[in-house]
Amino acid sequence: MPVVRLRAPLSELAGGNRELELEGSTVAEVLAALEQRHPDVKGWILDERGQIREHINVFVNKEYGREDTAVRESDRLHILPAISGG
């Protein structure tokens, strides 16, 4: 299964897990599975439209991913805050 890697505060919302195996064949499906397993994450990565928040980066391995990016069994998803802000 794909592996999702999280940092604080997301890892805290996900029960203290910094790494989770989750099912899904796209980024959106994997993130939906994350929200289902850990409802406290809901609204933090995906907004209410189901889109990745503007200043959150989701990498599939080393490439930027979007909601519809395909995810394979062996892939690693990294959820990281973007290099932005003041």
Next chain:
Amino acid sequence: MTELLVGTKKGLFVLEGDAGGPFEVTSRAFAGEPVEFATRDPRSGRTLAAVTSAFYGPKIFYADDPTGEWEQSSGVELPEGAEKPLERLWTIVPAEDDDHLYAGGAPGVLFESHDGGASWELNQAFWEQPTRPEWSPGAGGMCMHSIATWPGDPSRVALAISAVGVWLTADGGKTWEHGNKNLYPRYMPEEAREDTLTLCVHNMHRAPKRPERLFMQFHGGVYRSDDAGESWISIADGLPSDFGFPMVIDPEDPDSAYVIPLVADLDRTTPEGKVRVYETRDAGATWTARGDGLPQDDAYLTILRQAFCGEGSGPSMGLYFGATSGDVFGSGDAGRTWFTAATKLPPVHSVRAA
């Protein structure tokens, strides 16, 4: 002892102290995150904070003790199918009935809680306003920043939005009407001023002892309404500028209001490098500068719309405001003299006394 909840660009600071001297920072929450607004509900003692992470989006959190653990409120989101996500939360206001609170946010949205702030739901009637596609945001987004309840009557509420004017309900939020008559948006072409919905209210407060009276700081204009917000009278004569953001009233005196004028929309700093609060005790007929103890030399501060508050009433009323410079000032005698409560905080978004 006064507790100040100071929302800043980099977290919520709780300050404690007595009027006349520096306050002590007793705790910091949401380190690094923009806290747009925080207040304590006097009915429950619960503290509520609106936090808009640049990364993780806007949330409301609540705590019985602001120095302790915070919990995230549920339901603070727009419905599926919304064109954009919820952008920001600007204010949280206790309503007139038990456990009921309002929260205002961008894009021009009203949330309600009936359990003291633990869960929230969107006011659908306001969300579904037919003119919504025509609404325009101000520089800070389409922010609902002012929610004025009517003492003893939960059915009557006035809202103000930058830049969609004043909205009034007399049925507890089931239906909404405009309350914009005689507002003068000089930033619009003359031909468009009469019919425009682009009315940039910066702050609005109701006088609790005479609830049909409201005061307003506009984007170029200071106004009073004596008919519950349906129409407005200019009361800006006597001020060094009619531009500014926050406003405070003395809750026991319906003829009182305090503003902090800034130069103009293109120079949002205190005029002449002097920090002065202006007070009226005759409903805006005259204004008196109150600057004793405030910086009067080369002080070009910006005070945002939620960064000014009152505590108590009468001659010993507390007044507190913070600037984007990170300074917080206070008065324990209704503005006659001032002291510096804190310096070197992050840019101040909001100040509320508890």
